[in-house]
Amino acid sequence: MVSASDTTRGSTATTQVVPGRRLAYTMLDASTELDRVVDAVSTYVADSEGEVPSIVVDDIVPVVTDRGVAAARSFVTGLRGLSGVDDVVVGCSYRPEVAADVRSLFDPTGDVGSVDHPVAGALDRLHRDDPTTFGYVRRHWAEAREGVERCTRNYPQSRQVHAALSDPETTPRTLGATLSGLVRLGVLDTWGETVGSTRYDLTAYDRDRMWVVGAVLAASADETDPDGGPGTVGDD
Known part of the structure; x- marks a missing residue:
């Protein structure tokens, strides 16, 4: 010691x-x-x-x-x-x-092995209450983070966030599902005055909370998901 x-x-x-x-x-x-x-x-x-x-x-x-x-x-x-x-x-x-x-x-995608943070409880609740949305978040959180941080609009729709990506795995729809999950996790917010497609309030984006969400998900990536998780979620 x-x-x-x-x-x-x-x-x-x-x-x-x-x-x-x-x-x-x-x-x-x-x-x-x-x-x-x-x-x-x-x-x-x-x-x-x-x-x-x-x-x-x-x-x-x-x-x-x-x-x-x-x-x-x-x-x-x-x-x-x-x-x-x-x-x-x-x-x-x-x-x-x-x-x-x-x-x-530290990069949450490769440097983090274990996380003890209240965000883990929020992820557990999302997993329990809406396993489909949880699956999108677990699979696409890193791409959603990239899109949000590269997007130049304050109140974009998911397709506009998607357009900021250079080589996306997601579609605008699956990215939108991921963003909606991040809203529920307190990473960002929606713009309350929207009409039609959801607009996301990127002025409320919390980089620190996003890092913790990614770290928790990356650290638990090898664990078995009894509800199917991202492996069962399609990208149509």
């Missing part, structure tokens, strides 16, 4: 080893350069005696807030670059004040 905090002062690392070498606890000053933290971790990896350890970062947010996104990215890259490591798991307390930085640091 390596801890860099205000508990320790000065540049010298202090290490305590539990009998049997099943646990070693190294304490570093909070101002310690991140390269030294990586070096301390690498020492344990080198002494793992034939085992292939996993590295767990309890919470990357203090690094993001104190050192910046670039330093946090470099730190994680350094840990992942250590030889003889099975996996690197990075914990993250996703809070509004750091949400934009976390979004830039």
